[in-house]
Amino acid sequence: MKVELEADKCVASGQCVLAAMDVFDQDDDGIAILLEEQVGEDRLDDVKEAVAVCPAAAIRLVEQ
Numbered sequence: 001m002k003v004e005l006e007a008d009k010c011v012a013s014g015q016c017v018l019a020a021m022d023v024f025d026q027d028d029d030g031i032a033i034l035l036e037e038q039v040g041e042d043r044l045d046d047v048k049e050a051v052a053v054c055p056a057a058a059i060r061l062v063e064q
């Protein structure tokens, strides 16, 4: 599945990094950075958790 991040919505909480640190990182201002656009089954649960905990609803998973 494809991960989409709307960085302009991000409030720099860092929750996505805690949930899926191999998919998300943060820049010097704490704004999320997407490390992997495509995720397989092995990381799907982690990214779903990131979607669920993001307080800004800035992350989406898109079927392809």
Ligand code: SF4
Pocket (backbone or CB within 6 Å): 009, 010, 011, 012, 013, 014, 015, 016, 017, 030, 031, 032, 053, 054, 055, 056, 057, 058, 059
């Ligand atoms: S969880 Fe959401 S608001 Fe927090 S850093 Fe990640 S994208 Fe930004």
